[in-house]
């Protein structure tokens with residue numbers, strides 16, 4: 467009979483349970499083994515049952531804050547020792563779930579899938595439901611992955627440095643991005659074929675107002691933003707040809723406002739942190755988050771007809787202008 471050290475068995479279990487099932491980007495579903503396929507392990511022995519539960523709850527998948535309370539009551543080890551990643555889902559509802567993560571002492575990563583078509587961040591609000599909807603996050607959390615935000619205004623992130631001061635990696639996957647020229651969330655349209663990826667080093671590359679909000683994050687190292695390219699735009703862009711340092715501007719703004727070369731030169735300078743002292747100049751300039759090394763933009767080609775999924779919605783921002 468072979469005797470395998472429990473530490474090795476634990477590693478095998480963790481590897482088995484942490485391996486994603488597939489490359490699916492589907493929101494609101496756990497991308498891992500089904501409980502039905504592994505629950506037999508819990509019947510092998512008391513030790514196997516303990517290791518199976520520990521490995522299963524390394525990633526906690528929940529669709530309501532009440533689930534967290536319930537599970538912590540049954541398995542207090544979840545917060546104390548087991549859970550490293552929280553995968554939570556904002557269900558299709560106009561009421562925002564606020565996730566109280568008190569007691570999660572070992573958490574390192576949070577993923578939030580936003581299934582609701584509405585989100586209304588309001589200027590000046592202190593309500594967590596209007597911001598990143600988390601409270602009492604452990605300082606051990608260094609990675610945040612948010613997918614599906616319908617209206618990813620910089621206002622959403624206004625509390626990020628308070629709730630996640632240790633954040634190092636931020637990943638966003640959404641259908642729109644922020645245009646720093648018209649101060650709204652817009653779909654992305656490049657002249658086909660657009661880029662698959664743009665990479666900025668040295669702290670550049672965020673939408674202007676994102677840079678200002680994220681500048682309070684002392685440890686932020688990498689930001690990855692993934693958006694669909696709907697094509698049929700007027701701007702030609704690639705990793706090798708990116709003279710105006712595209713960072714979220716909408717096709718319409720670029721088509722109209724870049725015609726004015728003087729404005730365009732000043733805008734690109736502002737996007738590199740240079741103040742514009744001219745009479746016509748805007749007062750907002752890019753602020754470099756102190757530890758930011760890499761900004762990645764990734765694009766997927768939206769299918770023909772998918773356009774209707776990205777119609778601008780009616781959520782309103784109040785006072786989200788130049789001072790954000």
Ligand SMILES: [Zn+2]
Pocket residue numbers: 645646647648649650652715716717718719720
């Ligand atoms: Zn715009």
